[in-house]
Amino acid sequence: MLSIIVFSALAIIAVASGIAVFRVDSMARATYALAVSFVAVGVMLVMFDLDYIGVITILMMVMEMAIMAIYMIMFMGMNPALMPMSMVHNNRWSAILATGIFLLLAAGALLVPWPARSGTAAPDLTVAVGEALMGSKMLVMLTVSPILFATIVAALVLANPRGRYDRWGDNLKRVCPDDPQQGGLGK
Amino acid sequence: MGAGMDMHADMDAHMDMDMDMPMPGGIPLASGGPDRDGLEMDVLHVALGPVLPHWPAGLVVRCALKGDVIVHAEVEILPAAPGTALDNPARVGRLPSADDDRRRTVIHHSDAAVQLLALVGWWSAAGRARRIRDEVASGTALAEVAPRLERLAKDVKRSRLLGWGLKGIAADTGPGVQRAGNGDAATARTRLLHWLNEAGRIARDTADSYEPLDFADRQRESLGAIPSLVNGTDVASARLIIASLAIDTSALTTSGEARS
Amino acid sequence: MTGAVMNPAWALLAPVVLGVLALAGAALNGVFVARAEGRPALSGAARPVLEVMRLMRQRRRVTVAADRLLWRIGGMALLVIALLKTAVIPLGPWILADISVGIVWFNAMDVMVWAGMWLIGWGANSAHALAGGYRFLAQAVSYELPLMFALVTPAVAAHSLRVSEVVDAQQDLWFVVWMPVAFLVFCGSVLAFSAWGPFATAAGADIAGGILTEVSGVDRLLIMAGRYALLATGAAFAVALFLGGGSGPLLPDWLWTIVKTLVLLAGFIAVSRRLSAIRPDRLAEVAWIVVLPLALLQTLVVSIIVAVRG
Incomplete structure (x- = not known):
């Protein structure tokens, strides 16, 4: 029960801060809203017992956003960090695309018959991931x-x-x- | 994400932006200019001074910055109130005496060393220089501080980290001014060593062999050199350069010349 | 000592231990400052407490058009990050969350410091503070890769990213003995991500205090406390990774951990005052051309030794 609540809260945070990226006025806020979204996703991965992937997602994304903030501010001219500005572009087509892709993915998630787990999880998932990636x-x-x-x-x-x-x-x-x-x- | 920004659609609105665009905090938009790396950069106008830690009081350097690189600088010294006894710490609470000038030179030199050492973040050395300066100002015999000044000079000279950190920080104000012994152009490091060595020598010698302190002319020359010296350097290096000029604003304001 | 399951209530004790260590560090720094200024050492040791009281009462100064939300987040971040780091740091036999990727967790948290420091610099809307924030990132891209390889090296030797197993692997020989370069790089990186000593350039005097230029009151308190806390957690993690954790004669494990941590912390603070600042523009070349290959070489040597020994 608790894990469902935490997971839902994280999902809401991830989506809400994802939306915030396009709603806030400043490049700095947009970038770090995206970072928050990624961190929430990373914690969700940890909740799936994917410790390594989850923590490394947090690590990489925070690092990336810290650097990206610099480039966003550098290349978005006209005092972008302080000026209210529109963060969306080509509204109609992006809305159509986004909705289409969401429906496709959601349909996939709901309709595909997911296989049941065969066998048990490896005792050390980090080793398992490492061997899966690097072994063969x-x-x-x-x-x-x-x-x-x-x-x-x-x-x-x-x-x-x-x-x-x-x-x-x-x-x-x-x-x-x-x-x-x-x-x-x-x- | 970068492509998501609706910059092009806003271009038409660019013209009347100056009137319509809200100015956050009443601060107008920065204008752009080409940068040394071939980028277009915002030009930011920042005044260094008149009050900053480890900064000659009353000195204002008005800089145009691209990023943290100074592309243009103008120097000004704010007029000061008439001098008081406090302007000459060596003389506070005492009658003038023969070694006042020596004392004043030692104070000036060790003070300059304090500023530069603090700016490079070498706090223990800066603290030692400050204690020496304070003790000289409060009347400790010069012969007592001389060995400590010499030890400090030796430590500063030996520090390879400091030498590396100050490498290439030029402080040459022109011909004939405080050259290093071997005739090389003055750098922040040679200046620092010069002050400490001079202060140690003056503190030790009782003879009148010290450099007299009539440096209003030299100060004016240093002041005039600031714009060209700091042009193209970043703010931090500019701070080191200005500190290594050891500008004594009181010498300049009392001599009447306020602007350069 | 592996796998000791702990009551989560102990998590409440972690901030207390961290606070005491941070305060000890601040007090020691105060003693050094007092001695340099010729004041009695005790007045220096009391300084942090007085400073806490002063900053608690001080009214916040706000700059024009400051991004207060990001500024506050940045101000809180350092202390929060340090607390999150304590989760994977063993204190003798106890460890709050002995997760299988403890070392990566620590690494992820010190990357968070990038964001925190930059946000502190950004939020103030002041030229000097902003320069400080950017400086930290410039420094970060220099220290982060060597730090990562310094963290990887003990993990390679212990065949595990779990901190308790890294500690166990040092029963015979402390890792510092055969991976001294990784230890030194790690210690340097601790100073760097705490913006301390020669790596305190983000808050350097040459940019008028940098990220600290405009912060006041509680924000300043949180940032200063956060830097000491980061320094303390860094020292404690170095003890776990390189100095055998709690192993030692006579004293109990937890006490050895604290003693070693305090000694290392004192070393950090003592060394820092004696070194001049290393500006990021100078550091970058050295970090990438000298330090990173050295750290890689260290990892390679350790890997070969581990492979040969089987």
Whole structure:
């Protein structure tokens, strides 16, 4: 009984703060409303005994929102943090899309015959998740992660407006790099 | 989520925004300008001073900021009331005596060191400098504080963390001013060491070999150098630079020159 | 000591223990300040209590167009986060919630500090406070990854993310002995997420107090108490992860935990006053180019040792 109450409260918090994202006036509030929504979802995952996934959701989402707040404020011009502004866009189509997807997912949740649990839960779910993710799929992981990493590095190199020739001179022979803000190592 | 913001539809309304847009707290919108990184940034006008911790009292540096980077600065010194005996802590409650000038120099130098050490967050060293300054101001014999000043100078010189933190914080106000011994341009760190060494030397020597304190001219030069020195630095570095100029606003206001 | 089921009522005691530890830290800091200023040490030790009374009575100062909701949330956050951290920190044989992912829980909570600090800086609508909030995030992206690897290392050695099992795995040899880099990185990160000592740049004097510029009254009290509480929980967690938890001769387990925590806390506070600030713009390169590879190397070495020993 208690768990149903707590779960329902969390669900309401998640949805309500999700709605708040589009109702509040400020970028900072919108971002952190989204963070609250994610934290509520994370706690719900913990309630499913998915400790690791739940806690890591909280960790990742709070971190992400803390950083995203910076970008939201940076790129939404005109003093967006303090100015009342409309947070919705293309109202009709987004409403149609949202309703359609909600109906689809809800229908799926209600109509699909969910299988009953076969066997019991592993004693240590973290180990189980780790083996499920990494055990049989280790080769995939080993291939995917260097590719992802290389993509990130390549994207950064392409996006960087000031490469090493800008910093170290045409012959790369400057004693210390020409940076607007000096770093700690002079590299 | 970013795409959800209805910015484009608002563009038409942009024109009459100045009139219609509510100003939160009566603060008008910031205007934009290009940034050193190629972004368009809001320009924020912030006045540093006249009252801040570890800041020359009465000095106002009006800055235009992009982010926390100063892109333009103007310097002003607020006019002060006529000086009192309190302006010269060495002379409070006593008759003038021969070593007043030495005392005043030691106080000025250790005071400057207190400000800079506090700004870099080295509280134990700042506390030591402050105690020395207070004791000199309240009449302790100079010979007594000399070894402590020298020890402090040695510790400051040895601190690699401080050297690293202050690296590249330039404080060169122009030719002929307080150069470091080897002729390099003055930095915040060389200034700090210079004050402590000078204060220690003056406190120890009884002969009249100290630097006289007629620095109104030099102060004016330092003041004039602020806008170019802090341009392009972030606020925190600007604070360190200004602290390393050791501006004595009382010397400037009493000599009549208030603006630069 | 694993799996000791506890009455939830003990949760009421955790804030008391945390409060006492935080107060002890504040008192010690007061003693250091008093000694530096040449006042009697006892007056410094009493300072935190007087400061609490002063701030409780002080009226809140409010700035123009402040985002009060976010500001208040940020002000409360640090203390709440520290309390949530105590759930997974063992005190001798007792631990409130010995969940299977205790270390990740601690990590998730210290990421919450990012939000809290930034909100404190943001809410005030003041240039210096905002610079402080951003500074904390700049510092956070420097310390967080090394911190994560420092947390992972004991977990690798103990084959578990459960804090009690990490403590048990140290019966023969404390982890600090064979993972000193991880220990040092963790201690540095504790100072960093508490915005303390050389990492107190978010509240640095060079930006006029940063996030603390505009806070007053109860908000200030909560933030200051929260920083001490974070420091104390960090010390206590370091004891559990690296210093053998409650193991030690003669004294009972819980007392050893407290003694070790106090010693580490005193170390944090004593060291901090002697170091100048490390500004985030200087820290970033060092953290990513030197500290992170070192932390990774430490994890690698420990992993190899664990794999070889089986």
